[in-house]
Amino acid sequence: MTVTREKDDNVKIFTVKAPYLLDLSYGNYMSDDDEEDTGRCLVIDTPALTYLDIADYSGNSWSIENTPCLEEVYFNVDRSLLGFDKFLRSFSKVLFLELILTDKMIVCFSTIEFSRLTKCKLFPNNSNWMDSLVSFLHNTPKLNNCCQKTNHQPPIASMWWSQSISDPECLSSSLEKFELIDYGGREEERELVEYILTTSICLKTATISLSTLKLEDEDITMKELKAIPRVSITSHLFFKTSHK
Incomplete structure (x- = not known):
């Protein structure tokens, strides 16, 4: 309907x-x-x-x-x-979730356990999403596929955004696919890619979209990202560009 x-x-x-x-x-x-x-x-x-x-x-x-x-x-x-937090908690048992992330939503979702979630797509909207990312991953123990888009907005992150007592369970047991759309070469974005590549033991594919970069910057960016060590020896790093 x-x-x-x-x-x-x-x-x-x-x-x-x-x-x-x-x-x-x-x-x-x-x-x-x-x-x-x-x-x-x-x-x-x-x-x-x-x-x-x-x-x-x-x-x-x-x-x-x-x-x-x-x-x-x-x-x-x-x-x-009214009712925002309770409404979001009704999604805690879903398998697939696509969100336009606002700051208020991030606060709520970082406290909700998504025990069955296997695939998610996150699209930030003027939000400090990176500081809450690790908390979200801790609450998604079965996450297999994660896609994030920057929406041409520089991700805002503190120096300790990735610090945690332990790595999220999904990074050691289930996350196999990761995609970052509209990678712009900013330091926070590179830190995010490095965090995923160096902690995701089961990772099979990481796909980085460089569609917002100028042609002359693409080769340099790809070399930088390829140089990041990967904890998963079977993982593959792919790039999408807007130039032929």
Whole structure:
């Protein structure tokens, strides 16, 4: 089922209650930037739901209930109000997760354990995502495939962003594929690639997209990244470029 909210929609509490619904795509592109609390709410009660795609820029609050079968989630939210943390925790048992990361979302997700998550795609949106990355990895013990995109924004990181008492479990037991999109050659990005390559014991492929680099910088960047030691002797490093 696909739901798209209209600009002149006057529904305060929008409820999706469907016991046999498997797929739900929900879009609310109305923006109430001047309102602290819109008084509107999305309520989802779908016990058979396996697929959920939400794009919501409205600032409405949310409530999600009774979704034990949920496996695949796409979550694009520009801002959030009431019920945000509880809503995100309803995704803790999913297998696949794609997120547009805001700072508030990062704080929440770094405290949630995703015990079944095997694949994730992270797209930062003006957020200090690198400082919370290791916490997120600690909470994803079965993560097999991780894709991150910088969105042309320099990742902001403290000097101790990768420090931890121990390495995340997924880096020693399950992570096999890693992809970084829009690598721009900044120091923080190189540190991220180095962290993954030097700690991911099971890594099979690491793919770095250099599409934002100038042609003359690509060869230098590839040589620098190839020189990083890899703990997995069976891993392969691939590059994607925009130049033929």
